[in-house]
Amino acid sequence: MRKELSSDLKKISPSMTLAVTAKANELKAKGIKVYGFGAGEPDFDTPKVIRDAAVEAMEKGYTRYTLVSGLVELRKAITEKYKKDFNLDYALDEVLVSSGAKHSLSTVLKTILSVGDEVILPVPYWVSYSEMVKLTGGKPVFLKTKKENDFVVTKEQLESVITDKTKAIIINNPSNPTGVVYTKEQLEAVADVCVKHGIYIISDEIYEMLLYDDTKFTCIASLSEEVKDISIIINGCSKAYAMTGWRIGYTLANKDIIKGMNTIQGQMVSHPSSISQYAAITALTTDQSITYDMVKEYKKRREYSLKKLDTISDISYIKPQGAFYVFIDVSKLYGKVYEGKKITSSVEFCSALLESKHVAMVPGIGFGDDDFIRMSYATDMDTIKEGLDLFEEFISELK
Numbered sequence: 001m002r003k004e005l006s007s008d009l010k011k012i013s014p015s016m017t018l019a020v021t022a023k024a025n026e027l028k029a030k031g032i033k034v035y036g037f038g039a040g041e042p043d044f045d046t047p048k049v050i051r052d053a054a055v056e057a058m059e060k061g062y063t064r065y066t067l068v069s070g071l072v073e074l075r076k077a078i079t080e081k082y083k084k085d086f087n088l089d090y091a092l093d094e095v096l097v098s099s100g101a102k103h104s105l106s107t108v109l110k111t112i113l114s115v116g117d118e119v120i121l122p123v124p125y126w127v128s129y130s131e132m133v134k135l136t137g138g139k140p141v142f143l144k145t146k147k148e149n150d151f152v153v154t155k156e157q158l159e160s161v162i163t164d165k166t167k168a169i170i171i172n173n174p175s176n177p178t179g180v181v182y183t184k185e186q187l188e189a190v191a192d193v194c195v196k197h198g199i200y201i202i203s204d205e206i207y208e209m210l211l212y213d214d215t216k217f218t219c220i221a222s223l224s225e226e227v228k229d230i231s232i233i234i235n236g237c238s239k240a241y242a243m244t245g246w247r248i249g250y251t252l253a254n255k256d257i258i259k260g261m262n263t264i265q266g267q268m269v270s271h272p273s274s275i276s277q278y279a280a281i282t283a284l285t286t287d288q289s290i291t292y293d294m295v296k297e298y299k300k301r302r303e304y305s306l307k308k309l310d311t312i313s314d315i316s317y318i319k320p321q322g323a324f325y326v327f328i329d330v331s332k333l334y335g336k337v338y339e340g341k342k343i344t345s346s347v348e349f350c351s352a353l354l355e356s357k358h359v360a361m362v363p364g365i366g367f368g369d370d371d372f373i374r375m376s377y378a379t380d381m382d383t384i385k386e387g388l389d390l391f392e393e394f395i396s397e398l399k
């Protein structure tokens with residue numbers, strides 16, 4: 001007889017986005033064409049200039065251990081980006097590179113949380129936040145935001161959930177799943193409350209370069225020195241440079257936090273792949289049109305998708321200003337029947353849509369809101385056109 005596995009495993013659930021991708025892959029393996037709007041990753045190849053930098057690094061023999069916090073040259077490139085883009089001054093020991101933004105986040109949580117500490121998660125939240133907090137021994141405190149407020153947290157809402165156990169809030173700006181981008185004033189409202197109570201602001205800014213309609217992005221740490229001191233900025237190369245598989249994420253925070261993260265990361269994983277780190281230096285320092293060219297494509301897909309969604313009755317959404325998602329309210333359709341089955345939740349909606357029309361979207365419940373489903377437009381235009389036609393057909397067939 002084998003011993004039981006960790007009790008921590010019972011506290012968490014697998015990622016809903018990965019589950020949809022797995023089901024869609026199952027259909028694909030059977031030779032069925034699937035219209036994939038599920039995955040949260042760019043469909044572009046990593047730009048050639050970045051791939052070439054990796055090959056060069058290998059050829060030059062840069063294949064050994066690096067510093068735990070990441071190559072000096074990479075951290076320098078990161079600090080220079082923050083100076084140039086946000087006029088922020090970070091020292092090299094205020095930056096740490098990890099194996100993807102997910103790894104940055106989990107290392108941050110391990111560094112700042114003690115058992116029982118509370119972390120505020122505005123709902124809808126990115127799927128992994130709640131599970132990461134639980135795995136670290138913390139307690140997620142869900143704070144429901146309002147669609148009428150563009151899903152942005154207000155001062156009053158935030159004040160209402162703070163206790164003496166509150167350690168941090170995690171905001172995601174631009175947001176996955178809503179695509180909403182906080183204005184400077186909205187960030188100031190959140191920051192004021194956090195400064196007053198001494199709560200860390202973990203700001204996941206991984207989609208910061210993917211913006212539309214002249215939307216201006218404000219890095220929360222740029223609000224003031226006081227705010228910067230309690231801000232923990234998470235960013236990375238996955239989304240901006242189509243480098244999801246390379247696993248490069250990074251954190252900018254005060255020296256004490258970075259020192260703590262360094263100790264934990266040093267014992268757990270050392271550092272991300274040296275080759276990926278060299279590739280990331282090029283990503284950050286080369287002409288940034290590599291990203292803006294991708295944004296141009298996302299923009300076309302977004303415009304098409306929103307126009308099409310506008311023609312479908314009984315659904316609604318908040319216009320996304322960043323990232324590559326639309327969070328669609330389908331709750332008006334709950335109670336209707338598809339092929340004899342009553343649809344009453346986002347999981348039932350997405351399952352019926354996938355099984356009948358082979359269109360993959362993600363149930364909103366994974367992000368804490370069962371009234372919605374998430375569509376990703378990080379896919380080619382033909383898939384978007386055909387897939388959204390099928391989505392419309394599915395809705396029209398609901399009785």
Ligand SMILES: Cc1ncc(COP(=O)(O)O)c(C=O)c1O
Nearest residue numbers: 040100101102126176236238249
């Ligand atoms: C909001 C958000 N944060 C972090 C990540 C993870 O990024 P990485 O692939 O660099 O770990 C994702 C990926 O989907 C994301 O959507």
